[in-house]
Amino acid sequence: MTDLFTPSSQVLAQQIVEQIERGAFDAAEQAANDARGQYPDDAELARLHGVALLQLQRPADAVKVLEQAAQLAPQSVEVQCNLGSARLANGEADDAIEYLRAALRQSPGHPAILLTLGNALMAAARFQHARESYAMATHGAPDHPGLRLNLAAAELELGNVDQARTHTDEALQLHPRFDAAYALRGRILQTQGNGPEASRAWLQAERLSPRNPQYPLAAGQVLEDAGQFAVAAEAYERALRLNPNDGRALSQLLFLRRRLWDWHDLDALSGRLQAAVNDGTAVVSPFTMLAEDVDAAMHLKTAKAFAAVIEEQTAALRKQQAFSHAKPAPDNAIRVGFVADGFNDHATGLLVVAMFEALANDEDLDLHLFATTPDDGGSIRCRLAAVTTMHDVSALNHAQVAQRIHDTGVEVLVDLNGYSGRDNAELFALRPAPIQVNWLAYPGSMGAPWLDYLVADKITVPDELRGHVSEKLVRLPRCYQPNDNTREVAQPPSRAACGLPEQGTVFACFNNSYKINPAAFARMMLVLQQVPDSVLWLLGGMDGADDRLRAAASAAGIAPERLVFLPRLPHAEYLAHYLNADLFLDTLPYNAHTTASDALWAGCPVLTCTGHTFAGRVATSLLLQLGLPELVCEDEEAFIAMATQLGNDREALATLRQHLSQQRTQSSLFDMQGFASDFRRALQAMSARYRIGRMPADLDL
Numbered sequence: 001m002t003d004l005f006t007p008s009s010q011v012l013a014q015q016i017v018e019q020i021e022r023g024a025f026d027a028a029e030q031a032a033n034d035a036r037g038q039y040p041d042d043a044e045l046a047r048l049h050g051v052a053l054l055q056l057q058r059p060a061d062a063v064k065v066l067e068q069a070a071q072l073a074p075q076s077v078e079v080q081c082n083l084g085s086a087r088l089a090n091g092e093a094d095d096a097i098e099y100l101r102a103a104l105r106q107s108p109g110h111p112a113i114l115l116t117l118g119n120a121l122m123a124a125a126r127f128q129h130a131r132e133s134y135a136m137a138t139h140g141a142p143d144h145p146g147l148r149l150n151l152a153a154a155e156l157e158l159g160n161v162d163q164a165r166t167h168t169d170e171a172l173q174l175h176p177r178f179d180a181a182y183a184l185r186g187r188i189l190q191t192q193g194n195g196p197e198a199s200r201a202w203l204q205a206e207r208l209s210p211r212n213p214q215y216p217l218a219a220g221q222v223l224e225d226a227g228q229f230a231v232a233a234e235a236y237e238r239a240l241r242l243n244p245n246d247g248r249a250l251s252q253l254l255f256l257r258r259r260l261w262d263w264h265d266l267d268a269l270s271g272r273l274q275a276a277v278n279d280g281t282a283v284v285s286p287f288t289m290l291a292e293d294v295d296a297a298m299h300l301k302t303a304k305a306f307a308a309v310i311e312e313q314t315a316a317l318r319k320q321q322a323f324s325h326a327k328p329a330p331d332n333a334i335r336v337g338f339v340a341d342g343f344n345d346h347a348t349g350l351l352v353v354a355m356f357e358a359l360a361n362d363e364d365l366d367l368h369l370f371a372t373t374p375d376d377g378g379s380i381r382c383r384l385a386a387v388t389t390m391h392d393v394s395a396l397n398h399a400q401v402a403q404r405i406h407d408t409g410v411e412v413l414v415d416l417n418g419y420s421g422r423d424n425a426e427l428f429a430l431r432p433a434p435i436q437v438n439w440l441a442y443p444g445s446m447g448a449p450w451l452d453y454l455v456a457d458k459i460t461v462p463d464e465l466r467g468h469v470s471e472k473l474v475r476l477p478r479c480y481q482p483n484d485n486t487r488e489v490a491q492p493p494s495r496a497a498c499g500l501p502e503q504g505t506v507f508a509c510f511n512n513s514y515k516i517n518p519a520a521f522a523r524m525m526l527v528l529q530q531v532p533d534s535v536l537w538l539l540g541g542m543d544g545a546d547d548r549l550r551a552a553a554s555a556a557g558i559a560p561e562r563l564v565f566l567p568r569l570p571h572a573e574y575l576a577h578y579l580n581a582d583l584f585l586d587t588l589p590y591n592a593h594t595t596a597s598d599a600l601w602a603g604c605p606v607l608t609c610t611g612h613t614f615a616g617r618v619a620t621s622l623l624l625q626l627g628l629p630e631l632v633c634e635d636e637e638a639f640i641a642m643a644t645q646l647g648n649d650r651e652a653l654a655t656l657r658q659h660l661s662q663q664r665t666q667s668s669l670f671d672m673q674g675f676a677s678d679f680r681r682a683l684q685a686m687s688a689r690y691r692i693g694r695m696p697a698d699l700d701l
Contacts, residue, residue, distance in 0.1 A: 006038065009035065009038075009039040009042045009044070009045060012031070012035040012038075012039075012045065013035070013042075013044050013045055013048060015031060016028050016031050016032050016035065016045070016048045016049075016052070017048065019031060019052075020048070020051060020052060020055065025052050025055040025056050026056065028048070028052040028055075029049065029052035029053055029056060032045055032048050032049035032052055033049060036049060041072060042072070043069050043072035043073035043076060043079065044073075046065055046066070046068050046069035046072060047066065047069045047073075047076070047078060047079050047082055049065045049069075050062045050063075050065040050066035050069060050082055050083070050086060051082055053065060053086075054082070054085065054086050054089060057089075059086055059087075059089035059090035059091075060090050062086040062089070062090075063083070063086045063087055063090050063092075066079065066082050066083040066086050067083065069082075069083070070083055075106065077103070077107055077110055077112055077113060078112075080099075080100070080103040080113060080116075081100075081103075081112050081113060081115075081116040083099065084096045084099055084100040084103070084113075084116045084117070084120060085116055085119070087099065087120075088119060088120045088123055093120050093123045093124040093316065094124060096120040096123075097117065097120045097121060097124060097126075100113055100116055100117040100120060101117065104117065109136065109139070109140055110140065111137040111138075111139075111140035111141035111144065111147070112137075114133045114134070114136050114137035114140070115133075115134065115137050115141075115144075115146070115147055115150065117133045118130045118131075118133035118134040118137065118150055118154070119150070121133055122150075122153065122154060122157070123316060124316050124319075124320070125157075125316035125317035125319070125320040126320060127154050127157040127158050128158065130150075130154045130157075131151065131154040131155060131158065134147055134150045134151040134154055135151060138151065143174055144174075145170075145171040145172075145174040145175035145178050145181065146171070146180075148167050148168075148170045148171035148174065149167070149168065149171040149178070149180060149181050149184060151167045152164040152165075152166075152167035152168040152171065152184055152188075153184060155167060156184070156187065156188060156191070156397075157397070157399070159396060159397050159399075159400050161188060161191055161192060164184075164188050165185070165188050168181055168184050168185050168188060172185075177208050178208075179204075179205045179206075179208035179209035179212065179215070180205070182201045182202070182204045182205035182208065183201070183202060183205040183214070183215060183218065185198075185201040186198045186199070186201035186202040186205065186218060186219075186222070187218075189201055190222060191397075193374075195222050195225055195226040196226065198222045199219050199222040199223050199226065199228075202215055202216075202218045202219035202222060203215075203219050203235075206219060206238075211242060212242070213238075213239045213240075213242035213243040213246060213249070214239075215239075216235040216236070216238040216239040216242070216249075217235070217236065217239040217246065217248060217249050217252075219232075219235045220232045220233070220235030220236040220239065220249070220252060220256075221252070223235060224252070224256060227542060228543075229256055229259055229260050229542045229543045229545075230260065230542075230543035230544070232252075232256060233253060233256045233257065233260065233262070236249050236252050236253035236256065237253060240253060245276070245281055245282055246282070247273075247276055247277075247281075247282025247283045247284035248283070248284065248285065250269065250272060250273055250276065250282065250284065251273055251284035251285050251288040251289070252285065252288065253269065254266070254269040254270060254273055254288065254292075255285075255287075255288040255291060255514060257269065258291055258513070258514035258517065259512075259513050259514045259541070259542070259545075260513070260541065260542065260543055260544075260545045260548070261513060261516070261541055261545045261548045261549045261552070262545070262548060263517075263518050263548075263552070266517075266518065270292055270293075273289075273292065274292065274294060274298065277289070277298065277301060277302050277305070278298075278301075280305065283305050283306055283309050284302060284305075284306070285306065285419065286299065286302045286303040286306050286419045286442075286444070286446070286447075287418075287419045287420045287423075287442065289302045290443065290444065290589075290590050290613075290615045291514045291515065291517070291589070291590050292589070293517075293519070293588075293589050294589075294613075295468075295612055295613065296444070296465050296468035296612065296613045296614070297468055299444050299445070299468065299613055299614075299615075300444075300445050300447050300468045300469070300470065301447075302447075303419070303444065303445060303446050303447030303448070303470075304447035304448075304470065305447075306419070306425075306447070307425065307429075307446060307447045307448035307449065307450075310425045310426055310429050310448070311429055311448070311449060311450070313426070313429075314426055314429040314430055317399055317430060318429065318430050318431065321399065321402060321403070321406075321430055323402070323406050323430070323431055323432055325411075325433070325434035327690070327691055328409075328411055328691065330691065333363065333364055333365060333366045334364060334365050334366065334411055334412060334683055334684065334687045335366040335368065335408070335409055335410050335411050335412075336365055336366065336367055336368065336410065336411070336412045336413075336414065336683055337368045337369075337370055337405055337408065337410035337412070337413045337414065337433060338352075338367070338368070338369050338370065338413075338414045338416055339370045339372065339401075339405075339413065339414070339415055339416060339417065339424050339427065339428075340369070340370075340371065340372065340416035340417055340421075340441070341371075341372045341373045341417060341421045341422040342373075342416065342417075342421065342441070343369055343371040343373070343380070343381055343384050343390070344371075344373060344375070344376040344378055344380055344381050345376060345378040345379070345380050345381075345570075345571060346380070347441075347593075347594040348416050348417075348421075348440065348441055349380040349381070349384065350380060350484055350487075350571060350594065351440065351481060351482050351483065351484065351594055351597070352384075352416070352440070352482055353380055353383050353384055353484050354482065354483065354484040354485050354486055354672040355482040355672050355675055355676050355679065356369075356384060356387050356388055357383065357387050357486075357672075358672045358673050358675070358676035359387075359676045359679075359680065360387035360388075362676075362680060364680065364684065365680060365683065366389075367387075367388040367389065368388065368389045368390075368391060368408055368410060369384060369385075369388045369389070369390050369391065370391045370393050370401060370404070370405060371390060371391065371392050371393065371394060372393060372394055372401070372417075372422050372424070373394050373422070374392065374394045375392060391404060391408070398424075398426040398427040398430065399430065401427050401432075402427055402430040402432040403432070405432040405433060406432040406433070410432070410433045411433065411434060411435060411687060411690070412433065412435045412436075412437060412683055412686055412687060413428070413432065413433035413435065413436045413437065414436075414437045414438075414439050415428055415436065415437065415438050415439070415442075415446075415451070416439060416440050416441050417441050417442065418438055418440075418441050418442020418444075418446055419442050419446060420441045420442050421441060425446075425448065428448070428450045428451065429448070429450045430450075431450055434690055435452055435453070435686050435687070435690050435696070436450055436451050436452050436453075437451065437452065437453045437454075437455060437474075437686070438451045438453070438454045438455070438471055439454070439455040439480070440455075440480075440481065443460070443593065443613075443614040443615040443618060444613065444614045444615060445468060445469040445470050445471060445614075446470070446471070447470045448470070448471075451470075451471050452471060452472060452686070452696040453471050453472050453473070453474050453686060453696060453699075454469055454471040454472070454473055454474065455474045455476065455480055455682060456473060456474070456475055456476075456480050456614065457475050457476050457477075457478065457479055457480045457621055458475050458700075459479070459617055459620055459621035459624060460479075460480060460614050460617045460618055460621050461473060461475065461614055465613075465614070466698075472696040472697055472698050472699070473698045473699070474682050474685070474686070474698075474699045474701070475699070475700045475701065476675075476678050476679070476682065476701055477678055477701050478625055478668055478669070478674070478675060478678060479618075479621040479622050479624075479625045479669060480621070481593065481594075481597065481618065481621070481622065482672060482675050482679075483597050483601060483669065483670055483672065484672075485601075485664075485670040485671070485672050487572075487575065487601060488572065489575050489576055489578075489579065489601070489602050489603075490572055490573070490575070490576040491576065491579075492576040492577050492578075492579045492580050493576075493577075493580075495580050498537075498564070498566070498577065498580055499564045499565075500535060500537065500564055500580055501533065501535060503533065504532075504533030504534050504535065505531050505533070505534040505535075505582045505583070505647040505648075505650075505653070506534070506535055506537055506580060506581050506582050506583075507524065507527065507528070507531075507534060507535070507536050507537065507581070507582065507583055507584075507585050507643070507647065508536075508537040508538075508578070508581035508582075508583070508584050508585070508599070508604065509524065509536065509537070509538055509584060509585050509586070509587065509592075510537075510538070510539050510566065510574075510584075510592075510595050510598075510599070511539075511586070511587050511590075511592050511595055512539075512595075513539065513541045513545060514590075515587040515590045515591075515592075516538070516549075516587055517587070518552075519588075519636075520587040520588060521549070521552060521556075522556065523585075523636060523639060523640055523643075524536055524585055525553060525556040525557075525558050526640050527585065527640055527643040527644055527647060528558050528562055529557065529558065530640075530644040530647075530648075531643075531644060531647035531648055534562070534647055535562045535563070535564050536562060536563050536564070536585075537564045537565075537566060537580075537581060538563065538564070538565055538566065539565070539566055539568070540565035540566060540567050540568070541565075546563075546565050549563060550563055574598075575598055575601075575602050576602070578598065578599050578602035578603065578604040579602060579603065579604075581599070581604045582604075582646075582647070582653045583604070583605055583606075583607055583643065583646055583647065583653060583656075584596070584599045584604050584605065584606040584607065585607055585643055586606055586607060586608035586609065586619050588609050588611050588616050589611050589612075589613060589615065589616045590611075590615045590616060591608060591611065591615065591616050591617065591618045591619040591620075592606065592608070592618070592619050593618045593619075596608070596618065596619045596622050597622060600622060600623075600626060600660060600663075600669070601664065601670070603657050603660045603661055603664075604657070604660075605628070605631060605646075605653070605656040605657065605660060606619055606622070606623060606631060607631050607633070607639065607642060607643055607646070608620055608623060608631065608632055608633065608639075609632075609633045609634070609635065609636065609638075609639045610632055610633070610634060620632050622669060625667065625668060625669045626660075626663055626667050626669045627659075627663065627667065628656075628659070630642075631656075678701055681701055682699065682701060685699050685701070686699075
């Protein structure tokens with residue numbers, strides 16, 4: 001018998017509902033637990049207890065409690081939906097689907113059950129069925145904006161972008177201040193390549209829900225892609241204030257500060273980033289870590305943590321696609337696929353085009369390129385399409401690209417992006433090919449279970465770094481980076497037209513701005529101090545970056561006018577400007593890669609310092625193959641001394657330029673027939689092991 005002063009179960013339930021609505025989930029869980037002690041047979045109290053546990057991210061406990069609620073109220077649709085959601089949150093998507101389908105048989109067409117079932121089907125990557133479930137639910141609840149939005153999300157996963165846009169617009173007509181609908185609109189617009197509209201959609205979502213850190217983070221990524229660096233940095237700062245442990249916001253903010261030469265709080269941000277990776281409290285972009293002064297072990301740890309998240313996120317879709325691979329006949333040509341966003345007038349395309357031309361008539365290889373960006377109409381895309389089978393997959397999502405690759409029968413699939421550019425991690429995690437390879441754009445191990453091999457060389461990955469590579473290692477007998485040896489170097493404009501002095505040494509560093517960190521810049525300033533009348537020629541930055549660097553030069557005692565900035569130019573024009581540069585000063589911890597190849601091909605000597613990671617050893621590999629070990633320094637002091645000596649010795653610089661002029665036709669660095677032959681041998685070795693049933697293994701060619 002209940003005491004007169006004991007609240008009724010309905011009163012207690014209402015109090016718990018109010019706590020849940022306030023976000024006081026700990027208090028709600030405690031109150032529900034206590035109330036159930038008084039009313040153990042009350043299904044609603046058990047249900048609310050389960051809801052509170054679910055909000056506290058205790059899905060296993062929520063499942064147990066909600067199963068008790070279901071025994072008490074087997075016909076309750078609310079309990080059925082909550083239990084389905086709890087099972088889904090507990091990683092039991094298939095069980096949730098079966099349970100909700102049984103509930104649907106009890107209550108045919110019930111929109112709440114159909115909605116929850118659709119959510120479970122989405123989690124299981126059964127997007128077609130999810131779409132059907134959401135669509136049926138809209139008949140019973142035509143004015144439910146969340147249903148329209150979920151239907152849009154299912155269409156987007158199925159690659160039906162226009163239909164997704166329509167349903168998102170419908171959701172906004174029903175609920176004009178629906179933040180999640182603006183967020184999905186942002187995703188759709190990104191997919192369509194409409195960056196400005198996408199950023200506006202994400203920023204509107206942020207205005208409507210200013211406490212959600214995902215919105216400024218997504219807005220920052222779109223703004224950064226559009227080159228609006230300062231505004232993007234502000235967005236990352238807002239995301240980080242809302243969620244100080246967000247590794248993505250932290251790493252992107254730090255990387256963007258480096259791109260902007262905005263060095264305030266740089267050491268503190270870098271320290272936070274490294275501590276978060278070491279502690280395992282944050283997952284960050286592995287590419288951004290390449291610009292930090294850390295060792296190869298840290299690079300691998302970062303990559304493994306990032307890959308583990310991708311592996312988990314793609315598990316359901318991988319299970320649905322379930323690709324199997326039939327072994328080719330022994331005499332079949334090796335069908336090799338290459339995936340990149342750079343099969344245009346882009347660093348990747350410029351590096352690989354001559355190699356593909358050298359392989360064009362090889363009957364042992366069948367080359368397929370999968371371009372994730374549209375045709376820019378340029379000469380590189382045209383040359384590549386002439387010697388390979390080009391697949392424009394820019395309008396497809398990861399699942400669709402994976403299906404295309406699998407249907408093409410690719411045996412060896414090469415990821416030319418890695419974690420850089422439009423990274424292909426989700427695509428490769430679906431395992432569309434039996435042999436998958438990391439090569440070229442991402443200089444390091446990807447720490448990913450879906451990659452079998454990393455292509456490198458003995459300089460970029462010497463034996464002492466082998467332990468920091470998760471893939472099997474294929475080391476070419478030459479520098480792993482190919483070159484286009486057909487490039488024409490035009491006549492440059494005069495020095496005066498470039499803003500350079502007619503006399504005096506011109507040091508150049510056309511590396512991306514994020515590679516020029518305070519330490520690298522300080523080395524360059526010390527060189528300028530010791531080489532009278534010299535200048536430093538750099539690529540111009542964005543959003544006031546040039547002025548910040550001039551101020552840093554002044555602080556180092558160097559007249560700011562001794563820094564000269566080159567605007568972004570078409571590649572052929574940019575290449576010609578190297579003829580006005582005397583010596584390229586390289587950077588650490590991230591070397592010049594494509595940029596070093598450009599400089600050397602154009603006859604400008606490159607001075608480098610050998611780093612302790614793949615990213616910091618590429619220029620060394622290029623120079624050693626070119627026969628210029630004198631330009632490879634072991635430490636910072638040697639680098640400064642050599643740069644100073646050469647900067648004050650016009651004859652030595654002229655000799656180096658003459659040597660480079662000869663090496664264009666004589667050095668194996670620019671021998672693309674030889675490179676193609678080595679690369680063919682690497683592909684054949686990978687294929688042969690697979691075809692005879694052997695596991696991938698390290699291969700030194």
